Amino acid sequence: MPSDGLIKPEEIFRATRTLMEGHFLLTSGLHSPVYWEKFRILQYPEFTQSLCELIADHFSGFSIQVVAGPTTGGIIIAYEVARQLCIRSVYAEKEGDRRLIRRGFELEPGMRTLVVDDVLTTGGSIDQVISEVRRRGGEVIGVGVLVDRSQGHINFDIPFFSCHSTSAPSYTADNCPLCKAGIPLTEPGRGQA
Ligand SMILES: [Zn+2]
Numbered sequence: 009m010p011s012d013g014l015i016k017p018e019e020i021f022r023a024t025r026t027l028m029e030g031h032f033l034l035t036s037g038l039h040s041p042v043y044w045e046k047f048r049i050l051q052y053p054e055f056t057q058s059l060c061e062l063i064a065d066h067f068s069g070f071s072i073q074v075v076a077g078p079t080t081g082g083i084i085i086a087y088e089v090a091r092q093l094c095i096r097s098v099y100a101e102k103e104g105d106r107r108l109i110r111r112g113f114e115l116e117p118g119m120r121t122l123v124v125d126d127v128l129t130t131g132g133s134i135d136q137v138i139s140e141v142r143r144r145g146g147e148v149i150g151v152g153v154l155v156d157r158s159q160g161h162i163n164f165d166i167p168f169f170s171c172h173s174t175s176a177p178s179y180t181a182d183n184c185p186l187c188k189a190g191i192p193l194t195e196p197g198r199g200q201a
Contacts (some may be wrong), residue, residue: 015058017059017062017154017171017172018172020049020055021044021049021155021172022060024048024049024051024055025048026044026045026048026049027042027045028043028044028047028196029041029042030191031186031187031191031192031193031194032193032194033193033194033195033196034128034129034178036129036178037162037179037180037181038129038130038133038179038180039160039178039179039180039181039184039186039193040176040178041176041177041186042157042174042176043194043196044126044127044155044157045196046081046126046127046154046155047081050081050085050124050126052085053088056084056123056139057090057092059154059171059179060085060088060092061074061092062081062169062171063085063089063122063124063152063153063154063169063171064089064092064093066152067068067078067093067122067149067150067152067167067169068093070120070122070149070167070172071120071149072095072120072121072122072150073095073096073119073120073151074090074091074095074096074097074098074119074120074121074122074147075089075093075096075097075098075121075122075124075138076097076098076099076100076109076121076122076124076140076141077097077099077100077101077125077137078099078100078102078125078133078137079101080102081098081126082099082100082124082125082126082133082137084100084126085124085126085154086099086124087150089122089124089152098113098115099167100137100141106136106139106140107133107136107137107139107140108140109140109144115141115145115146116145117145117146118145118147119145119146120136120146120147120149121141121146121148121149122148122150122151122152123137123138123141123148123150123151123152124151124152124153125153126155127153127155128153128155128156128162128170129156129157129158129178130162131158131164133161134164135164138151138164148166149166149167150166150167150168150169151164151166151167151168151169152168152169152170153169153170154170154171154172155170155171155173155174155176156170156172156173156174156180157173157176159177160173187188
């Protein structure tokens with residue numbers, strides 16, 4: 009498969025088996041018949057490069073000065089997008105219920121920052137990075153993700169770009185038809201819950 013940037017994101021997700029079907033407990037606590045095993049894509053630098061190129065191209069005219077992402081997948085996305093834009097990348101790590109930019113990373117006041125992540129579901133991780141960048145005096149210019157599975161319910165009020173959006177549903181545990189049907193719940197990465 010060529011990785012010349014012309015390949016469709018859906019084809020990459022299919023080829024790498026990044027998309028799985030069943031009954032999954034997401035890190036957000038929601039249940040879904042679909043799970044994006046995002047690290048399956050991130051293990052292939054050439055595919056990650058192709059997708060990050062879409063993000064980098066989209067924001068190339070925005071005078072971005074630094075790219076920031078949340079741990080863990082967002083580190084890889086931020087690094088690759090920044091590499092393509094020839095700027096720096098930083099990442100924000102979990103501390104309690106927020107994410108902090110540590111490790112001596114500097115953000116100068118007003119620095120034009122692009123926030124990136126792998127999969128957008130509830131927007132929690134990205135919100136934490138946006139808050140941290142603003143707390144440090146940076147200006148968040150845009151948000152870019154590989155996969156948007158929020159079904160358009162999330163609005164960051166800043167320019168947003170996703171390589172791919174999916175209409176896969178997600179449910180609270182109380183409201184999950186898969187639970188009602190008695191289908192075993194899988195917690196990805198930890199076997200069956
Ligand atoms: Zn369920």
